[in-house]
Amino acid sequence: MADGPTITTIAERAGVSIASVSRVLNGLPTRQETVRKVMAAADELGYVRNAVARSLKSRRTHQVAFAMADVGNPAYLAMLRQIQPVLKAAGYRLVLHSTDAVAADEIDVLHSLGERYVDGLIMSPLRVTEQHLEMLRGARAPVVIIGSVPEGTPVDNVRADSRTGVKLAVDHLHALGRRRIGMVNGPLDTVPGAARGAAYREALETLGLPYDESLVEIGDFYRAEGGRAVAELLRRAPEVDALMCANDLIALGALDVLRAAGRRVPQDVAVVGMDDTDLAAASWPSLTSVSLGSAERGKAAAELLLDRLRHGDREPRLVTVPPRLAVRASTTGEEPAPYRAEGRPRAGRTRRSGAAGRTRADEMEGGRS
Amino acid sequence: MADGPTITTIAERAGVSIASVSRVLNGLPTRQETVRKVMAAADELGYVRNAVARSLKSRRTHQVAFAMADVGNPAYLAMLRQIQPVLKAAGYRLVLHSTDAVAADEIDVLHSLGERYVDGLIMSPLRVTEQHLEMLRGARAPVVIIGSVPEGTPVDNVRADSRTGVKLAVDHLHALGRRRIGMVNGPLDTVPGAARGAAYREALETLGLPYDESLVEIGDFYRAEGGRAVAELLRRAPEVDALMCANDLIALGALDVLRAAGRRVPQDVAVVGMDDTDLAAASWPSLTSVSLGSAERGKAAAELLLDRLRHGDREPRLVTVPPRLAVRASTTGEEPAPYRAEGRPRAGRTRRSGAAGRTRADEMEGGRS
DNA sequence: CACATTGCTGTAAACGTTTACGGCGTTTGG
């Protein structure tokens, strides 16, 4: 790991000044002969530009930070998946922060913008406090917030429309004949929790259904907590015939508990998740889920930031991504068409009755087809 | 976004030299009075240290890169999830690269180490070519490879033991009475593809089972491709009674296609995945999967790198993470115990026979319980 | 009281670039 070559090394070897080396390296007009010498020297030495020195001088790091609340959450990962290629294509590197859903960490990240190790930041805060706003107003680099931020805050903003999203889902359930539609939510003091809770209430109202507190249960945005909340809700309101879950993980927990309780999905209880993550398609029955456009939001955020980095002075912009309902089996019972069963489209399905329930491993004996 | 304060600004305001400011900021011995003045000035100006300048001088960026092959792959995400907190705790930032499984991008990342924008790199290459090795030998910063690298390469190395992993799975299937065990693999010119394919063959041999080419199908490490491969395999070898899938996504594709073909899992065909991702637990039937310890490997890699950053000259180290078989319903038919169905442990499950198959959405009418 | 020691501080150099500026040699125009 011997000290790498610098433009000084190259200059010496090529017999020119460091200014010339720099000019050649940056493609500024230079005599052919000099270009040749410098290139040769650079090649022989295996020279690579020092990004740090370059950043110091140019005041551009070509790095962008993305602060996600939770590295485990598929919704944020969907954003990440879109953000990454957009930045890469534009020649930016991605610095990844995880704030573990704690506000102090989010503030830390905003504060650290002062260190100028990135040119901008994309952040998706779980809650937006007054302190957040204050830091945003004084931020030392452009910030894009994924989530909602009060009008007048000098940052670009990408929003989901969870209100419409929840309405889509509730309307769908209503159209399927469900009338006792419960909700399983995450904490109400988070931005998504509050928004989704309110939207649920509103959607019921629009449909003329009563808002019944016993049909609402608060847990957290994780599978186990979601399951627990559903168990509680089932105990309290056994007549529930549909569950609006505030995210897919909660919905998976719901499926677990419903299965254990012997309730059929969707015949007895229909289930809807939110975020339309990979898990929704993987589960069985596959999960009807409200897509809040995480991927699109990520992409939009990255593009807003890049644009802002190019034209620094623009007015702050607001982008709202419309929701979409991905209808799957957990409400309709209809599994989406699988891959063309190439070469084996034998019509009559060999479904047997007692498909589930055997338990001891050593009872198994593969029934050849 | 007015130009932020620098130590020069502070020095002027506090009436001291920049050297003193720096000393105070770094906690070097200084007169109380000076400390007070500097701190006051720094506070009033909202000073934050410029990380770039600091890095240039100190030759330490406090950044580490993680190059993953595919931001969508849950196995890499599991690594990421462990790497992130380890680095954060040690005061390092994480720069995330996605190489999209193309070798040239991996080489690029290795090359870019010369820019010295990170202190070290963790990389999980899909294949290790001669060019990789050459770059690794000349790398300008410490590298940890997750995957396998020939002995003598001067990098730390964290390996999974997929050979034992596959063996665990095949033995498990064999113990369940399966004798026609197929394999659905990814491309053989990738490191995991080659290793898993060979391990499968070897495991069969150990058990005295014949290696039958018609039971092996190559697709790619994704769900749709996996499904297609399984459809093909079913057509060719309908008697197959177990499928060893080279990762969980392929296994999900297998479940899709088996369901569509009316084969029951596990009664007709048992399915095993690899990587034990979140998807394995989410699917239904839940997926028996070989955990290759992605999380543990990520953690180990991060720790190796940090250690290397502290003691630069150490011998390269090799860590092998043992595999584990997560047994679930896709082989035993036994769903893992769900959450204690709090307050509703009604014993007899109300399983009905025709649980699946209704198709038209408007046929639905929630049967209240 | 002279001198060494101690404790703080400021000046300046360095990290590796980019870039404004001036100088020099060659070409061009009158």
Place this chain on the structure above:
DNA sequence: CCAAACGCCGTAAACGTTTACAGCAATGTG
């Protein structure tokens, strides 16, 4: 043939830090 114009190039300053070194005042020692 001289002056102006032009093309290249090198010197030096700057980006914002850290740190070696030297200077200086106050203290301690003989």
